Amino acid sequence: MKNAVKISVQQHDFCLADEVSLLEQDNDSDGAVVTFCGRVRNKNLGENIHGLFLEHYPGMTEKSLADIIEQAKQQWAINRVTVIHRIGELKVGEQIVFVGVTSQHRHDAFAANEFIMDFLKIKAPFWKKELTDKGAYWLDARASDQDKAKQWEQ
Numbered sequence: 809m810k811n812a813v814k815i816s817v818q819q820h821d822f823c824l825a826d827e828v829s830l831l832e833q834d835n836d837s838d839g840a841v842v843t844f845c846g847r848v849r850n851k852n853l854g855e856n857i858h859g860l861f862l863e864h865y866p867g868m869t870e871k872s873l874a875d876i877i878e879q880a881k882q883q884w885a886i887n888r889v890t891v892i893h894r895i896g897e898l899k900v901g902e903q904i905v906f907v908g909v910t911s912q913h914r915h916d917a918f919a920a921n922e923f924i925m926d927f928l929k930i931k932a933p934f935w936k937k938e939l940t941d942k943g944a945y946w947l948d949a950r951a952s953d954q955d956k957a958k959q960w961e962q
Contacts (some may be wrong), residue, residue: 814890815873817864822892822906831888831908838887838910840917844925846905848898852938860904861937861944862895869893869933876927880909883923884916891924893934923960929953 814830816822824845831841848860877889890908898904907924911917929950936947 812888813874813877814888814892815870815877816892817866817869817873817895818892819894819896821894821903824903824906827890827892827906827908831890831910835888835910838912838917840911840914841908842911842914842917842921843906843908844921845903846925848900848902848904850900855938855940855942857900857938857940859897859899859902859939861897861939862893862904863935863937864893864895865933872932873928876924876931879927880920880923884911884920885913886911886916886920889920889924891928893928893932895934897939926953926957926960930957 824843828841828843848857850857873891873893877891880886880889886909888908888910890906892906894904905928907921907928909917909921909924911920930953937944938947
């Protein structure tokens with residue numbers, strides 16, 4: 809199972825402990841397991857948020873995520889990678905995304921995990937609608953996310 813990649817775009821929730829266990833299972837060579845879990849927060853830009861609604865383009869989204877992971881594998885010595893992104897309606901506090909990366913050493917695992925998250929935010933075709941006190945709004949891409957991803961190009 810060395811160098812395994814798992815990509816899932818799904819409506820149902822995931823179990824953090826199960827995902828970490830899968831990254832660690834039969835994996836005695838990697839000393840680093842770095843994970844990130846994103847959750848729906850209750851405020852954004854001063855607005856009270858009740859939840860999010862996410863759509864994606866099936867097939868294109870998974871290909872985009874695979875391309876991002878491949879770019880990470882070309883830059884860092886990483887082995888196992890898991891990316892899970894939820895779609896549909898999510899309430900405040902629910903898990904929305906998981907990125908897990910294993911490597912022999914922590915530097916590669918940390919850097920690859922952050923790279924994958926940064927590029928997922930700007931390259932993966934997800935559309936997010938915020939559900940607020942004032943109604944529902946589609947979110948535009950943020951300049952700060954673009955700027956964050958540009959740091960990897962230097």
